[in-house]
Amino acid sequence: SYFSGESGAGKTESTKLLLQFITAISGGESNVGRRILDSNPIMEAFGNAKTLRNDNSSRFGKYVDIHFDRKSGRIVSARIEQYLLEKSRIVRQAIGERNFHAFYCMLAGMPSHDKQRLGLRDSRCYNYLCQDSESLVDSPNDAANFETIVSTMRHLEFTDNEIEEIWNLLAALLHLGNISFCEDLHECTDASKVKDTHRSELAYASNLLGMGHICLEKAMTTKRIQTAGECVVAQFLPSNASTVRDAFVKTIYDHLFRWIVEKINEAIYKAPFKEGNRVGDRHTSEHWGSSSGSSSSGFFTRSNTWPNSPNSQPSPTTSNITSNTGFSSTESGVDFYLNTHSSAAENGRLSIGVLDIFGFENFSSNSFEQLCINYANENIQQYFVRHIFKLEQDEYLAEGINWTHINFRDNQDVLDLIAHQPLNVLALVDEESRFPKGSDISFLSKLNARHGETNNYIRALSTVETRFGIVHFAGPVYYNVEGFLEKNRDTFNHDLLDVINKSNNDFLRKLFEKRLHLSENRPRSLTLGMQFKKSLERLMSIINSCHPFFVRCIKPNEFKLPNCFDRTLCARQLRYAGMMETIQIRS
Template identity: 75%
Template sequence: MLLQFITTLSGGESCIGKRILESNPIMEAFGNAKTVRNDNSSRFGKYVDIHFDQESGHIVSARIEQYLLEKSRIVRQAVGERNYHAFYCMLAGMPLRDKRRLGLKDARCYNYLCQGKDTLIDSPNDVTHFENIVSTMRYLEFTDHQIDEIWHLLAALLHLGNISFCEILKESADASKVKDTHRSELRYASNLLGMSHTCLEKAMTTRRIQMAGECVVAQFLPANACTVRDAFVKTIYDHLFCWIVEKINAAIYKPPLGVNPPLDPSAGPGRLSIGVLDIFGFENFVSNSFEQLCINYANENIQQYFVRHIFKLEQDEYLTEGINWTHIRFRDNHEVLDLIAHQPLNVLALVDEESRFPRGSDESFLNKLNARHSTTPNFIRALSSRFGIVHFAGPVFYNVEGFLEKNRDTFNHDLLEVINTSKNDFLRKLFEKRLHSADNRSRSLTLGMQFKKSLERLMSIINGCHPFFVRCIKPNEFKLPNCFDRNLCVRQLRYSGMMETIQIRSLGYPIRYEFPDFVQRFHMILLLHSSTTYRFSQLHRSNFQNLVMEICRAAFGPEDLTYAIGSTKVFLRVSHCFCAIDLCIRWAFGAPRYFARFCKCVLWPHFLHISIVTWRLSDGFLKLILMHF
């Protein structure tokens, strides 16, 4: 809705605005999923940087950055939830002949799609959604061949998910192989991926290790083989998602003249930009795992950013400017961030440490966590296989089962070599950077470290922006229309800091101008109220602070305490800003006796020759006044 408003307001004949909007169905198909709280929940962070021409105000370019895709959802979903929409749309909307060619059946036939016991969704209709995805892909310059390759890869991932392994004895050692009943799934997957089914099976069930200059083949048990298979699927989907985002960027990003890099993220000379961040919200389910810890860590960072700008910087500025101000207390969540990721032996560091040990387990991680943080503020020691953290939104208990497996995000190097030999050009294109990296065998980052680095990159970008916050309040827990849960809404308002925000906004001064800007914008009030005739050139040479005081007295009265003048800025309440603007507009439309003074003091020095001072108050003249504002 916000993007639609911005693109509509921008106007112009450029198709970039429409392309930005048309990218949404694609991004939602591959990055959104049904959860117990939301039928169309974003499972990744999206930052849309929209570039405007500085002169015309029209949208001239844009770029999408994606962060923190929830990869685990591809292979595992909770009860009542679904995988990413794209899988269900493909199975519901693809023509029957194409489905037969790819060996596809109903969604209930696939392990990756039916774990949540819910393959249906009320809205949108998956068939209609599929047609919409294909049409928008074509509009955004995806070729038909590329679109087909995307569906081929998704089909291959579904077939891989249906492969199970059984234990065998091989050379007097325990090993595993693909079950005979699942050989057809292996053949479909390997054919779609353009690789030998024998090589694919070998890469999922064994691992080559270099020891003392010799290559030793380690055999996987069925459980380990399933882990490798899932990591393979998650990695392919993650690379596919990144490629789709870059393909969209190629259609919406237009570099400024003279800028060579094809996708320079900066707006460039002669451009202004507005960034819109859409990221998953705080999560607290009946059972919370490593994904919820990462998501809630991201939300703690966003909350800290909010606290810093609304409370810390705001009140610090009042003190710096010498404004008379009574400090408002607020809840700072920096201790929670320290616990999760900042202090020595934090939660993510302990997960990483235990993940590096071959014999590390979820239980040993929990024991270390309890031993290290039993007295740490905001940490809750719980029974069995759980621990709790008191987040800004309330306490959340995490089940450590599967923590280390998810964090390791194991991607067998042998699978990368199989990809390198694949006959599928599109698949090799997705892994092009990884295949040509200097050292493919170097230790890859754990999922926690990937998440942390990605989040740091996001925070670095938004820290360079002037923020405006949109708080979304959920009216009820049941996704029902016309149902308002008062207690739930009040609870959300309290934990998000909105109560304190309302207080600081009602007592504070949300609108501020530096003295020169304030004088330039509102100096006409002096012409309305003062007997002194000011030329605009004189205003620039005058004492700005005195002029600001004179304007404020004229507009609001000498004893009004609801505006404040600091050492370099003037601070206004919202109502006072509108009052000042209203005075200027009434002056512009006001009595003819001010017209001569306006022409003499404002228009003449800047815009008009003496011969056209006799213009009447026409539409063109009004437009000139608005431009002057």
């Protein structure tokens, strides 16, 4: 089941209702089902944030694959895949927006003695949390949400030590964000160092990260370069050091978020086992934990290789959800009507997949993050168009059915512009990011020169304007290029990886375990745009292997008000989502 719609349309809440419904109808006593629901407050705390359009906006994509016993219909296992975390939000937010909820919950709900131990103060004291006066609004629920996060972590078998280490890392990131750099001289070369007034922040950060403050400062202000068999140390200017610091913080948070998701998976995933010539499930009455979504359903089964499953175990049979057909409530849980499906169900579990991903965004000022988010939404829209219009009309032709051709908008040309055709937008951002003297303005100049006459591209009206536009399926969006290259470079100084490797913080080293085992001949790091594109390709490959059902969420008004229905706004969303054409082809 694929939930789509504008930011703030209710995708995440609808997903939670759907998961509650699936859990209840498949046997409400399932500990696995309750644990799936318990994962929501944790993932929302670390992956959601307040934006201008939505007080609880998902800043990542979540695909939940729920596995059912093919005989009883009960939930026996599940796995969560996360995609495309907006990690740039850690260090920078738009005016009026907040960082991820977890930071505010920690500062509002953590006991005072723990905050004192971590050197924590009010949220207004941290650069990463108060970049403008409009973002300083604390939620009245932050303190209560802290207790919920901790309790659900315990339900999902996070140890007290792991929970403590998570908060320690968040505190370290806040201290790192308060470190500023000033100019310095090193052997007659321009260099940088931590400002004397920020030495206490450096001390807190280095202590919590388990590394010496001198080593940490050196890793943020210098870079070792291997040339012709010798090592040369390059000095960073203050602006470069700040960029390295921010990349360090983003990388740590990204690894922490991945670890949290995998920790949740350890509590909800059970590998099937082989008994004779069949794949079965152990009894589900084992020590599983707790929690709670509504909407539609319909099933399609197939043989599938479940990605990243431990030890390459036999995979579940997959399905996706929408509409009220396909199962009914019975005493034994979900009735899947197995006789209507292929024999693939005999070789594995049945599975329902639910995708919740950030919605289309168009603000007064849009940056690189919005370009990536809207590119993801263009991919989901193309998938919808292919299944609802292209494949359905092809089937009419194949079966010789008399029908009237339905005109629909194919957004493939927009996908080509952003990421597929030669010298596309993401490729040009990448190219310019790799030039030491590349700038946002030079990128915009190349973009205008290459795509000025391209359909769906809107060039800047003057040479002093720093915006370009793209006509998306949901309408035109103008992007301000200021900060594009800095965000895309996502510079991670490998000297920082060495510092992590030498850290006495076991938890931090565990987060980077796979990365630390890379060979010394490290490939050049992918830019943020390429990371995003690869992650999206991985998501789409999973989606393309499933039979889809689509849930369109419609935002009733722009002001987050109850009982307020804006007919013009709703009609616009229905039009660009292709609902009018969908009604025609299905009627």
